[in-house]
Amino acid sequence: MIINHPLLGPRDASEFVYLGDAKLMNRPNPKSETALQDFHDYMYLRDNPAGEHKELWFHEQGDRSWLIVTRNTISHEITHVELARPSA
Amino acid sequence: MRYNALQILRQGLTGHKGWKPAWRKAEPKPEYDIIIVGGGGHGLATAYYLANKFDQKRIAVVEKGWIGGGNVGRNTTIIRSNYMLHENEGFYEFSLKLWEGQEQDFNYNSMVSQRGVINLYHSDSQRDAFVRRGNAMALNGADPVLLDQAGLRKICPFLNFDNTRFPIQGGLLQPRGGTVRHDAVAWGYARGADQKGVDIIENCEVTGFIIEQGVCKGVETSRGTIKARKVGVAVAGSSSKVMALAGMRLPMESHVLQAFVSEGLKPVLPGVITYGAGHFYVSQSDKGGLVFGGDIDGYNSYAQRGNLPVVEDVCEGGVSIMPMIGKARVLRMWGGIMDMSMDGSPIIDKTHIDGLYFNGGWCYGGFKATPASGYCFAQLITTNTPHDTAKHYRMDRFTRGYMIDEKGQGAQPNMH
Numbered sequence: 001m002i003i004n005h006p007l008l009g010p011r012d013a014s015e016f017v018y019l020g021d022a023k024l025m026n027r028p029n030p031k032s033e034t035a036l037q038d039f040h041d042y043m044y045l046r047d048n049p050a051g052e053h054k055e056l057w058f059h060e061q062g063d064r065s066w067l068i069v070t071r072n073t074i075s076h077e078i079t080h081v082e083l084a085r086p087s088a
Numbered sequence: 089m090r091y092n093a094l095q096i097l098r099q100g101l102t103g104h105k106g107w108k109p110a111w112r113k114a115e116p117k118p119e120y121d122i123i124i125v126g127g128g129g130h131g132l133a134t135a136y137y138l139a140n141k142f143d144q145k146r147i148a149v150v151e152k153g154w155i156g157g158g159n160v161g162r163n164t165t166i167i168r169s170n171y172m173l174h175e176n177e178g179f180y181e182f183s184l185k186l187w188e189g190q191e192q193d194f195n196y197n198s199m200v201s202q203r204g205v206i207n208l209y210h211s212d213s214q215r216d217a218f219v220r221r222g223n224a225m226a227l228n229g230a231d232p233v234l235l236d237q238a239g240l241r242k243i244c245p246f247l248n249f250d251n252t253r254f255p256i257q258g259g260l261l262q263p264r265g266g267t268v269r270h271d272a273v274a275w276g277y278a279r280g281a282d283q284k285g286v287d288i289i290e291n292c293e294v295t296g297f298i299i300e301q302g303v304c305k306g307v308e309t310s311r312g313t314i315k316a317r318k319v320g321v322a323v324a325g326s327s328s329k330v331m332a333l334a335g336m337r338l339p340m341e342s343h344v345l346q347a348f349v350s351e352g353l354k355p356v357l358p359g360v361i362t363y364g365a366g367h368f369y370v371s372q373s374d375k376g377g378l379v380f381g382g383d384i385d386g387y388n389s390y391a392q393r394g395n396l397p398v399v400e401d402v403c404e405g406g407v408s409i410m411p412m413i414g415k416a417r418v419l420r421m422w423g424g425i426m427d428m429s430m431d432g433s434p435i436i437d438k439t440h441i442d443g444l445y446f447n448g449g450w451c452y453g454g455f456k457a458t459p460a461s462g463y464c465f466a467q468l469i470t471t472n473t474p475h476d477t478a479k480h481y482r483m484d485r486f487t488r489g490y491m492i493d494e495k496g497q498g499a500q501p502n503m504h
């Protein structure tokens with residue numbers, strides 16, 4: 001798989017480390033009444049869809065930026081790549 | 089029809105015209121007592137034990153594709169019980185005992201071959217960890233043997249003992265581990281279940297569950313509605329997809345694992361060799377092909393194929409530990425989708441929906457579990473109480489903080 005890095009252009013996926021669903025960026029609110037349940041769900045439960053998946057890839061062998069990659073888990077086709085955080 | 093030597097003789101004398109298909113092509117009936125979703129090894133074993141050990145009747149196995157098309161026909165066929173955590177080891181040792189009696193039990197030659205499984209170690213600390221794991225195995229009645237370098241050299245003289253990065257000091261051997269003909273396991277359980285009247289319905293995809301007031305009353309399928317008093321789901325890599333139909337989110341990700349077979353060679357390997365440090369393991373099939381693999385690709389996938397970086401990694405691992413493998417050519421490679429759980433261990437449990445049971449999270453190691461998984465799931469479905477060796481495989485263990493994490497990796501499925 002080739003990941004089209006927004007800053008560095010096309011890079012081989014093996015330069016990256018995979019973390020998982022990009023929803024992991026949305027940490028639950030620790031002060032919420034349901035925090036215990038929310039953190040359990042955040043930590044342990046996944047949608048794990050067959051089809052389009054927004055996911056976090058870390059460019060460990062490159063510029064060490066976090067990317068959000070939109071990839072189809074059935075075909076492995078990558079349709080969109082963006083920086084997880086806008087660059088400075 | 090029972091398979092035995094007399095039968096072969098009789099059929100031989102009558103032109104082999106009397107052999108029957110091993111199981112009927114069943115059509116779905118409107119209603120059953122028990123429906124098992126997924127006709128892989130675990131689903132078929134469950135149906136087999138339900139009918140043969142737990143006296144259940146009116147059972148159907150509903151399979152989306154064909155029998156043997158999932159992971160049961162894609163794995164590298166290794167069986168063993170060399171786990172460390174007691175929540176796992178008792179279960180896998182129970183499974184190994186069932187393997188030992190399996191062929192007689194279901195009257196089918198599944199080619200259970202206890203040729204031994206060796207895990208290589210490369211340092212003093214790794215040896216100590218293996219000694220500890222061996223002790224845990226022994227406590228559960230398994231058969232660990234610690235090999236030093238001289239002992240290992242006798243069995244596997246061809247290994248690269250002086251590998252610069254990972255010099256081989258020895259190995260942890262389980263003589264009763266080995267390999268089994270994977271397709272035959274599916275066929276044997278299918279045939280054994282069919283003989284007790286279980287309907288095995290192929291090309292029938294479950295597309296929904298009928299749930300009324302918190303009770304599961306059957307399934308919707310691509311071939312119509314089928315009612316049931318109890319429904320057990322064992323769909324391996326499709327677990328999240330299928331349980332989402334019942335509104336559940338699982339502690340799981342689906343990942344692809346690849347496997348490889350070389351051209352047929354003369355017998356060169358005594359048994360199974362695993363080289364964890366180098367992400368490589370290998371055995372030799374009875375046809376002579378080296379059957380090998382390594383790590384999962386590491387990203388969510390429902391494609392039954394992987395990518396080239398892992399192919400390279402696996403082949404490098406192989407050549408570094410067993411240089412002679414460099415002369416062999418890869419004949420075939422493929423991938424299968426695995427239900428990687430958050431702690432690397434499986435779930436065999438009821439769900440919060442009455443009458444709906446779940447079996448999954450087998451990661452890359454569920455083939456060896458097939459007999460025990462089927463047995464324990466059958467017991468759970470019949471009696472609503474878990475089998476003693478499977479009582480830790482609960483759905484809510486993540487809420488309670490009772491993870492069963494052999495590697496201590498934490499909630500990162502691609503690291504297990």
Ligand SMILES: Cc1cc2nc3c(=O)[nH]c(=O)nc-3n(C[C@H](O)[C@H](O)[C@H](O)COP(=O)(O)OP(=O)(O)OC[C@H]3O[C@@H](n4cnc5c(N)ncnc54)[C@H](O)[C@@H]3O)c2cc1C
Nearest residue numbers: 126128129130152158159160163164166294424454455456
């Ligand atoms: C390459 C590879 C190597 C492996 N090596 C080993 C090994 O050496 N040792 C070991 O112990 N384990 C190994 N495993 C793991 C092992 O194969 C699996 O854990 C185990 O086979 C899973 O259980 P199963 O046989 O029931 O799965 P499957 O055979 O995948 O059965 C699940 C079935 O459910 C069906 N299904 C899915 N969705 C639906 C639906 N909606 N309706 C109806 N049916 C549905 C599928 O079609 C499939 O047939 C390996 C796996 C792979 C991929």
